[in-house]
Amino acid sequence: MKIKTKKLKQKVLSSLRGRLNRYMQKAEWFSRRSLGDFFQTPEKIAILAKSYGTHISKKSPHYLPWVGDKTFILDLEEAYNLGFPKDKDKFEPSYWSRKILEEEIQKDIVRRYMVYQTSCHCIKLGGNFVEFGVHRGVAAALMVNQIRRWNQISKSARVEYFGFDSFEGVSEPNPKDTTLFGYKRWKKHSLKLSWDNFEYLNRALNQLVCDKHKIHLIKGWIPQTFEEVDVGQVSFALIDVDLYEPTKQSLEWIYPKLLKTGILLFDDYGDPECIGAKEAIDEFSKKNAPLIHLPDGLAMMIKS
Numbered sequence: 001m002k003i004k005t006k007k008l009k010q011k012v013l014s015s016l017r018g019r020l021n022r023y024m025q026k027a028e029w030f031s032r033r034s035l036g037d038f039f040q041t042p043e044k045i046a047i048l049a050k051s052y053g054t055h056i057s058k059k060s061p062h063y064l065p066w067v068g069d070k071t072f073i074l075d076l077e078e079a080y081n082l083g084f085p086k087d088k089d090k091f092e093p094s095y096w097s098r099k100i101l102e103e104e105i106q107k108d109i110v111r112r113y114m115v116y117q118t119s120c121h122c123i124k125l126g127g128n129f130v131e132f133g134v135h136r137g138v139a140a141a142l143m144v145n146q147i148r149r150w151n152q153i154s155k156s157a158r159v160e161y162f163g164f165d166s167f168e169g170v171s172e173p174n175p176k177d178t179t180l181f182g183y184k185r186w187k188k189h190s191l192k193l194s195w196d197n198f199e200y201l202n203r204a205l206n207q208l209v210c211d212k213h214k215i216h217l218i219k220g221w222i223p224q225t226f227e228e229v230d231v232g233q234v235s236f237a238l239i240d241v242d243l244y245e246p247t248k249q250s251l252e253w254i255y256p257k258l259l260k261t262g263i264l265l266f267d268d269y270g271d272p273e274c275i276g277a278k279e280a281i282d283e284f285s286k287k288n289a290p291l292i293h294l295p296d297g298l299a300m301m302i303k304s
């Protein structure tokens, strides 16, 4: 009896501690929204360093370019609002509730900044943008916003976005699709949302770019859907399908279409749950082009 009460007490205490931590983090996030300078005061740096995780360089802890980049921060907020619409989100499992969305943004901020930065370089090359694995459309919104800005600057711009996704979650995993920790993570339809967001995303991304001829969402299984479209010449592709087979198939299909100095960005490379995707990328890299390893489990390939 005594042991049972003790255990219960510990459980309640740890749950309260967890809640308190989440509230503290949230409060920090809101207080940080107004910060925007590259070079912060030591106090501000300490707060940022704590909430932006482990990515702070020991040599230059003041240097957090994603914080100082106001265009990025605005794009990011827009992208998450688009990906997590309030009215639909309430039907999602509590894991994705808005309460922890702010933490989600913090966790992914460096990865999102990499998408933003690399696409910022590639937009000037003139080729199209392609994404394999669209899901909620957060990265899609970041990419489409680059296209919108570029179209405003360059009147003759013809950059288009092509996003491939089943909108039904991942395909059947291969035996290579293990995790670093050995547990079974993937089965067909993992990551499927509780609501069908295809029509919604199509509309929302088109509204963002204000030119519906430039946005193409292709619904269906990779690689079958590759036959349905001509993506033309490509300057930037984000490969983010989590599994061995679709990563390999996307890579082999897109690489010949990539312009010189164009970039392939891999979101899953260092993800402990995406061992199969990493293997597909390594195999392709050995035969074709070296990999550049980036923070937060990303990697990229530049076409030479």
Ligand SMILES: C[S@@+](CC[C@H](N)C(=O)[O-])C[C@H]1O[C@@H](n2cnc3c(N)ncnc32)[C@H](O)[C@@H]1O
Residues within 6 Å of the ligand: 131, 132, 133, 134, 135, 136, 137, 138, 139, 140, 164, 165, 166, 167, 168, 169, 170, 171, 191, 220, 221, 222, 223, 240, 241, 242, 243, 246, 267
């Ligand atoms: C991690 S999510 C993509 C996240 C998105 N790139 C972002 O950053 O916002 C992976 C997506 O890949 C899609 N996917 C996985 N295997 C697929 C396949 N064989 N065909 C089509 N889509 C697939 C899933 O439906 C899922 O939406």
